[in-house]
Amino acid sequence: MIILLIIFLALFAASIKIVREYERVVQFRLGRLTGSKGPGIVLILPVINRLVKVDLRERYLEVPHQTAITKDNAPVDIDFLIYYKVVDASASIVQVQNFTGASVGLATTTLRAVVGDIPLDELLSKREQINSI
Template structure:
């Protein structure tokens, strides 16, 4: 009878120890690290696997080492050329030092989000609208470097910062559309002028070549007549070479000059009467 209370006490103690042991077991996944405090004092980081954390004595903080996607809400910014815009972005970061992410900052995710928002407004405010729209990659690199330099003391590595969308006022969109249309018209006029210049140069060279061989000009006339006949036009053009009508024009010019030099009979009679 005297041994029964002892057996009961031992059984209770064993059960309590088993319960305490089971309550002390913690399983850390491969992508997790554990930052444990024993009576307020920092312990060594706990590696993945089964770990013992004494209830009431130890406090465990799980730290996820995977890449975290953080969406920055739209920010009202004013660019360097005084254009209002709404800009949002995406930040990809991960924890590289679990101890610093717990000891150096209260909540590294919230702190990274706030730093990303302020840095986004600052960087976009230093750029003009054309840079924001056409050179977004440079702004992304600048944002990544700026945010990463501020989160590095917290054991947080910012890998990528990408600007997702840029919203500008409707009036500014219309002005940009008119500007783009004017630019396209200017390019079209420049291209047309360059084409006319090249065509004139080619025509000049062709004229020089044809002037060296008059027979080729005759062949060109015949080819033109053939092309006009193929189109079934009602108008027929008969080109006359200048070397054929040239002598007639010169004879008519000489005759007109001779007529101008010979006095009219009436003028001769008037002069004799005066005498």
């Protein structure tokens, strides 16, 4: 009888998860997406459900040194930061395997495309405009 009570209490404790204000949890039931939940108390079925936490706060990544070619074929060395924020927790888990890596790749490709369309003189004079991209 005591063993059953201990098992019941352990399952009950495992079924309650607390999600912070800046987090969401993406819930999978038997491998199928059931949606995102939070903030607050989230009840789950411990054996059947799996939760993946997603941080919704703004974050930044420092991208390693990049070399790009301007429109007039001048090489330019670029260092930059990426500021990003997850808006859709479910999509960030289900649609992309590595959200951070995909963000870095997209930002690097976009910056190289922008730098490649601008001559060096114009690039140097429009630094503030390029910083806002």
